Amino acid sequence: MAIATVESLAKLLDITPRRIQQLVAAKVLPKPVSRGQYEIVPSVIAYIRHLRAIAHGDSGDLLVEKTRLARAQAAKTELETARLQSTLVPAVEVARCWGAMVTAARAKLLALPARTAPLLQPLSTEGAIEQLLTDRLMEALAELAQIPFVDSSGLDHPSPTAVAPATNDDREPME
16 A cells, blocks of 8 residues: 655645645545545545546536536526517427418419419500519518517517518619
8 A cells, every 4th residue: 555645646646735635625535544644546546536527527516516507597597588588589480480481472472373364464565564563472572571470479579571662673662
């Protein structure tokens, strides 16, 4: 059984003599066999096990665990606050909303030919036909922009889409 002084053991473990005493008090290292005298092998093995536990996240240190818990609780509170302020939306709700919007857009756009074809026949110029098609398309897009977003909490939010007013070739809004 090899014995070392606290200073020698501290050099061997690359820590301070004070840290040796702290680890003994925390029951990480075995108690000295006599004042300031430690068994080398059991002390080194205990210190290696302590370092492995820390590396695996099991420090056993109450202060470290309380700090970790406080950080986790703070992160959870921040996420909850963001959700309540509508700055954070669950991915499931985003997917549901976008799915509904895409379905509505598809239905509106697929209905355009049937709704517009009878109105095209009396028109004779390309410009008039283009204007009618643009107007009908903008109407459909404006209707889609008015669809409100309702999240799972039942809160009604403005539509996440916006439609810019149509412009003519002079970049002036059309009426």
